[in-house]
Amino acid sequence: MxxxxxxxxxxxxxxxxxxxxxxxFIGNEKKYLNDCIDSTFVSSVGKYVDQFEKEFASKVGSKFAIATVNGTAALHISLILADVKKDDEVITQPLTFIATCNAISYIGAKPIFVDVDLDTMGLSPDSLKNFLEINCEIINNQCINKTTKKVIKACVPMHTFGHSCRIDEIRDICDKWNIALVEDAAESLGSYYNEKHTGTFGKVGAFSFNGNKIITSGGGGVIVTDDETLAKKAKHLTTTAKVPHPFEYVHDEIGFNYRMPNLNAALLVAQLEQxxxxxxxxxxxxxxxxxxxxxxxxxxxxxxxxxxxxxxxxxxxxxxxxxxxxxxxxxxxxxxxxxxxxxxxxNELEMFENCxxxxxxxxxxxxxxxxxxxxxxxx
CATH class of the missing domain: 3.90.1150.10 (Aspartate Aminotransferase, domain 1)
Structure with missing residues (x-):
């Protein structure tokens, strides 16, 4: 050793x-941060948030990107966009960071764990297919768990350490079973599968910019999607569901204070350049x-x-x-x-040992x- x-x-x-x-931090980080500070727009409104979203979407090949305060928040909102509700079930992998299961739990949904592949360390399409064929049936266009009688609404594979799982096979299986594919791409910015960027295979994908990620703003996350309606919904929900108005405070549903601050976005614009x-x-x-x-x-x-x-x-x-x-x-x-x-x-943690x-x-x-x-x- x-x-x-x-x-x-x-x-x-x-x-x-x-x-x-x-x-x-070897590029324009300090320059953009100073510019952000000088502008006084350091919270969730500012040019760097808009610039980062545009440049990130272009980088990964998605039509829309919505910046959030961290990757867990991005995944939480992504699951809401996929119509996951309380008491629904979500298939994911047991070999992942806790944020994957936390985001599912925030909604009141429950994870189901299927195995991973040895080469990718990510969710195995073979294990997913076998689980669904043995345990599930389609009733009224919904995937129903025959054991719990609950709806399996989504599947969340995670690209472990930046190595892509067999995401195209997972997508095809999810489509067959009417399950929304939500990619946890927190660790895989800059990774591709069959020349397509991770996070862009499903209905929505979520990335993280925590301090240890390949690029960082100290925290930060982003949701990507090609669906304009979902993109608008994501921005609305992450901005406390506030109805746009010059001065009145009107909120039309339960929202979240998840919008990325301009200060963090300034750092990310510089990091994305590297x-x-x-x-x-x-x-x-x-x-x-x-x-x-x-x-x-x-x-x-x-x-x-x-x-x-x-x-x-x-x-x-x-x-x-x-x-x-x-x-x-x-x-x-x-x-x-x-x-x-x-x-x-x-599945070995106390919170999820009965899943x-x-x-x-x-x-x-x-x-x-x-x-x-x-x-x-x-x-």
């Missing part, structure tokens, strides 16, 4: 502590890691899946078992290199073996 630590410190050209992923360079840099780091770990027994580097172009947001390796994983985590963190395990499975699940053997295998290693853009 000492060989691994020495290689990574040499790669990052430092003997200091190496974080897992730190942001890089995205292509960041992705290229991360791909170069992935090549170095891949070459190196081929020389290490019992550790496999996770490469981008077939038909994908990944942003390699977080670089990851698979160890041979949970014991080796824990030894790896302890040694690296004690020797100045931050590493972390993949998430605990959602319906398929066989989750792949998710469990990965939970016990996957570790993230330093992934920052190297200056």
């Amino acid at each position: 000492e060989k691994i630590v020495n290689f990574i410190k040499k790669t990052f050209n430092t003997n200091d502590f190496i974080p897992l992923h730190e942001p890089r 995205l292509d360079k960041f992705v290229e840099n991360k791909k170069e780091l992935a090549l170095k890691y891949d070459d190196f770990f081929k020389t290490i027994d019992d550790i496999d580097f996770i490469n981008q899946p077939q038909n994908s172009s990944s942003n390699y947001w977080l670089q990851a390796v698979v160890l041979k078992d949970v014991k080796t994983r824990d030894e790896f985590l302890e040694f690296t963190n004690k020797n100045g290199m931050m590493t972390r395990p993949i998430w605990k499975l959602m 319906q699940s398929s066989d989750l053997k792949n998710a469990k295998y990965l939970e016990e073996r996957v570790v993230n290693i330093p992934s920052s853009v190297i200056l």
Whole structure:
């Protein structure tokens, strides 16, 4: 393991502590922030919010983008746009960050967990198809869970660490079963599947700009869609459902104070200018890691899946078992290199332990073996 630590410190050209992923501000960030401050429009109204939404939509190939305060808020609203309501059910993967299940729970809906693929670490279309065929039926154009008698309204796959799941197959299955596809693309800005950007395959998609993401505004998120009606609804809901008026405060439904501040958007406009360079840099780091770990027994580097172009947001390796994983985590963190395990499975958390699940053997295998290693853009 000492060989691994020495290689990574040499790669990052430092003997200091190496974080897992730190942001890089090497462009127009300070310039745009100062301009935003000078304008005095630092809250949710300002030119940078509009500019960012326009440029982001163009970047990922969607018709509309609606900026939010964080990725969880973006996913929450995306599920509302998909008509998910209290007591509905939403299929997702157990191997994901808690925000995926939190957003489902905010509505009062309940997650159902199906397995992931070993190569993508994302929701498996085979597991999804098998679950639906065994447990569900179509009644009045709705997907009904034969066990709970509830409507399965949406499916939320997540592109793990920026590696795309087999999203086209998932979309086709969802279409067949009248289930809305809502993409959790929080980690996959700059990633493509069959040359189409992640987050743009479903009815709506949600991205995150948390402090550790490939580009960041400290927080921040965005909803993307090609549906103009949904885009207008998203902007309305995220702006406290306020009816436009020169001076009166009239709100026509329960809304949310989810609009991204102009100050954050200024930072993101500058960060978006650097995205292509960041992705290229991360791909170069992935090549170095891949070459190196081929020389290490019992550790496999996770490469981008077939038909994908990944942003390699977080670089990851698979160890041979949970014991080796824990030894790896302890040694690296004690020797100045931050590493972390993949998430605990959602169905193993107290809040979701009673949720319906398929066989989750792949998710469990990965939970016990996957570790993230330093992934920052190297200056």
